[in-house]
Amino acid sequence: MKNLFLPLFLLLVLTSCDRTSVSTHDNLEVKQEFARWFTIEKKDSLTLITVRNPFDTIQPSARLLLYPRQSNPPRGFEEYTAVPVPLQRISCTSSTAITFAGKCGHIDAVVSVSDANFVFNKTIKSRLVSGDVTEVAQGTEIWYEKLSQSAPEAIFVSMFDGQELDRIRDLGIIVIPFADYLETTPLGRAEWLKFMGAFFDEGEKTSRLFDTIVSQYQEIASLAKNANEHPAIFDGLPIEGSWYVSGGQSYMATMYRDAGASYIWAGEQGAASNVMAYEKVFAGAAETPWWRMVVNIPGTLTKEKLLAMDERYGLFKAVKTGGVIWSNAATIPLFEEGVAEPHLVLSDLVCYLHPTLLPGYKPRYYFRLDR
């Protein structure tokens, strides 16, 4: 720490005569309750954003300085990347970034995306057809020439380091890590709305919107918490004999708890998925009444289709008694939109797990398999 003070002191002395410069002290930290992977600080017309790096606890993956685009970039923030706001042209390599941009009311700013085939957003889909939005990446491959041609000021990416990002910076494009998926709670993920909002100078609007989401989410969670029963639930599907089970501290484990369910692997370590043998999952979950799964198939899921995937699924009580809650990544925008609407995703689960709590509710992302 000691050797940090001298440069800091020099920095203060050198910049103290400059009117637009600001010291990093006594900034106003924007209230943030759920998200863990970014922080926003406000100082007058400037916004300082830090995104943590999951692979490096000391060096953050990005320090961004947002300044009003009509003024000049402020001096004295050498370690920050200056970003003029509101951004006017952005590229999104994650579909959730598209959703958040839409929630901010700035879907028009999106000029390029990745994996066009998997985008659900109607506006972007039609602009992909008309050519107003272009596809600039597929899978892990970035097409630098197309990206450059689409001329975004900034690109929202889901990765943290690597040569790819340096090549993008070489094109004069600002790289903004968008790490909503690292959050382990539904509200934490949704709070990335504020992160996106800052880049469009929509901080107030997105804060209000987020507060509404939080109060709706918590209202439903408290209804479910006070329900008489907390039915048992498990999730996932095996891949070639191994089952990837959500850890006890994961996003889904939080969702189950908030939905008033008891997750049978709540004791499993960690926030990531743990691999488990099929037979072990079977031994633990055969008598569990509820089974949540996300399939990836054309059309809707039927019991026939499920049993055709693996006849052993028929041995689970959840399949026998109509306790399968499913979504379809191929046809339902659960991952793209659900992240910004955790209160609706939660309501979907609650309406099946506690049928009396939300009378007349029409689920949007999850459906129940007929017996």
Place this chain on the structure above:
Amino acid sequence: MNVKHHTLKRPAVRITLLISGVMLTLVLLLINLMVGSVDISLPQLLNNLTGLEPADTTIVAILFKFRLPQAITALVAGAGLSVAGLMMQSLFRNPLADPSILGISSGASLGVALLILGAGAGSGTAFLTSGILGDLTVTIAALAGAILVMMVIIVFARTIQSHSNLLILGIMVGYITFSAVGILKYYSPREALQRFVIWGLGSFGEVSQSRLGLFVLLTTIGLAASFLLSKTLNLMLLGEHYAQNLGLNIRRARLFIILISGFLTAVITAYCGPVAFLGLAVPHLTRNLFQTSSHQLLLPASALLGGILALLCNLAARLPVFNGTLPISAVTALIGAPVVIWLIFKGNK
């Protein structure tokens, strides 16, 4: 290749070896039923197998729907791959030949890649749970790809005289399919890629009880057909000219060998994914253990040894310490290669 003339110097030793092989297979089958992520004790196992006591439905299901089909699949696939590999090694008189040498399993990979990875490009979505029919679709796609490549090879085999040229053609076909798979991988989303990679590491656990019957039947047909070729294979070992002088129709013989070895490889790869190493190593193990080059003995002995090694690998992959199920191709070489190395050193002394 180490060609030794078939002598019956040690018939007693060989019979002992065969009998102990069969016994070992039965013991391994039983251990495969006992060991897994869920603890099932021997008394529990016996009670549930014999039905003497009221059975625990979960344990019965684990035994009969999970472990037994998987063990039988391992046994049959190990036997089939080893025989297919032996046939390739004898045909090409090349100790490095294995069931995948003619590109047939690459063909299966291409079929599955088109299904898992290619679906996204055409339809606008990638169907990661592999289409409406699930794992059955994967099997069909793999079978279609493998048979397509096999037909190409057979067309070549009818026109190309030289064995070594045919071998090179087979390897070339393999490279072409490999490239096609590479291009599909390049454009695939991460989840689809993960599923394809996992498929590519092989698994004995994907053949469910109701599909097991057909798998065993098809593989048995292939094995039986291969035994009919034992004399032809003995002649092949002598070299093309000798075999021809002894009255063998080389092209027809070659066609049958490719057809049957390819059929076994195609069926097993379709049901289990590409299982590495067994088809390459077991023929060497068998020749070393049985000290013979006669296919009347080598074929059944390879089948037996292949089954044993596959059961051992299946057991190791499912040990509770690994939590899940290790991919089978990661285990086969890990267990098999040291055995082959040891045997070669032992034979050298």
